Amino acid sequence: MQSWKSYDSVAATHERLSAGLLFEPPAREMIGALEIPPGARTLDVGTGTGVAALIAKEKVGEAGIVAAIDPSLVMLRVARGKGIDRVVHAVAPGIPFRDGLFDRVFANFVISHIADAESALLDMVRVLRPGGRLGVTAWTDEQDPPRKLWQEVADSFVQPDRWREALQAALPSEDRYTDPVQLEQALAGAGLDSVTVRRVENIMRVDREDFLAMREASTQTRFLRSNLDEDQWNRFREQAREALAKNFPERMEHRRSAWIAVGVKRVG
Numbered sequence: 001m002q003s004w005k006s007y008d009s010v011a012a013t014h015e016r017l018s019a020g021l022l023f024e025p026p027a028r029e030m031i032g033a034l035e036i037p038p039g040a041r042t043l044d045v046g047t048g049t050g051v052a053a054l055i056a057k058e059k060v061g062e063a064g065i066v067a068a069i070d071p072s073l074v075m076l077r078v079a080r081g082k083g084i085d086r087v088v089h090a091v092a093p094g095i096p097f098r099d100g101l102f103d104r105v106f107a108n109f110v111i112s113h114i115a116d117a118e119s120a121l122l123d124m125v126r127v128l129r130p131g132g133r134l135g136v137t138a139w140t141d142e143q144d145p146p147r148k149l150w151q152e153v154a155d156s157f158v159q160p161d162r163w164r165e166a167l168q169a170a171l172p173s174e175d176r177y178t179d180p181v182q183l184e185q186a187l188a189g190a191g192l193d194s195v196t197v198r199r200v201e202n203i204m205r206v207d208r209e210d211f212l213a214m215r216e217a218s219t220q221t222r223f224l225r226s227n228l229d230e231d232q233w234n235r236f237r238e239q240a241r242e243a244l245a246k247n248f249p250e251r252m253e254h255r256r257s258a259w260i261a262v263g264v265k266r267v268g
């Protein structure tokens with residue numbers, strides 16, 4: 001996967017800011033809900049820079065296994081550098097492991113990227129042993145004031161139908177899984193029982209510049225950047241920076257809420 005849809009170009013910013021601030025708190029909640037015992041075999045689907053995999057590693061201990069897959073080689077390299085050594089360049093669906101191998105399988109903010117998310121979930125359940133647990137996270141559709149403002153500036157640079165097309169291409173299942181009912185149905189439909197979906201809110205204190213940098217690692221900005229010439233891109237950044245400076249203090253509050261969905265693979 002090359003082009004603006006790939007995370008290759010933003011791995012460094014993802015790791016420096018987004019991983020710890022945005023992605024780790026919900027990942028901790030999901031891993032907690034999976035009740036991973038020491039010695040468990042686990043798989044992180046779409047591991048990125050290894051955020052959820054590292055938390056799982058604390059749980060499984062020396063006797064356990066944490067494997068991880070991702071289509072971005074640059075993200076995988078960072079994950080490996082942080083001690084996730086069983087990394088495989090692969091996607092879901094198409095997980096290169098045998099049926100029933102894992103006690104726990106999880107995907108932190110990944111399924112919204114997959115057009116055939118049903119098949120991806122079925123494949124994740126396939127590599128899970130009966131009685132094993134699967135966890136996924138997805139963003140809600142809530143936007144806090146700084147994000148709304150950033151999006152307003154971005155919208156003035158790209159026609160609405162171009163945005164729709166781009167987001168449909170990069171995050172084809174995003175809209176579906178901002179809905180907790182559809183998320184629950186998707187997990188049940190993939191063969192999981194006792195499915196729970198819970199909302200968590202992450203309240204961050206961030207510098208305005210770091211907020212902007214985190215936005216620049218997002219799918220929306222990767223698309224924007226690939227569509228604007230150098231001049232337009234610089235104007236966009238300037239306007240976004242000015243709009244934020246006018247409306248928010250230098251150290252500002254940023255809120256993101258997410259769904260944590262967990263289920264147990266049916267036995268028999």
Ligand SMILES: C[S@@+](CC[C@H](N)C(=O)[O-])C[C@H]1O[C@@H](n2cnc3c(N)ncnc32)[C@H](O)[C@@H]1O
Nearest residue numbers: 007023046047048051072091092108109110113
């Ligand atoms: C928003 S990032 C989240 C990364 C990581 N899970 C985290 O919590 O930081 C989404 C990740 O999903 C990966 N991805 C995209 N499509 C995928 C697929 N079909 N199967 C597995 N991973 C995929 C991307 O390369 C990217 O690393």
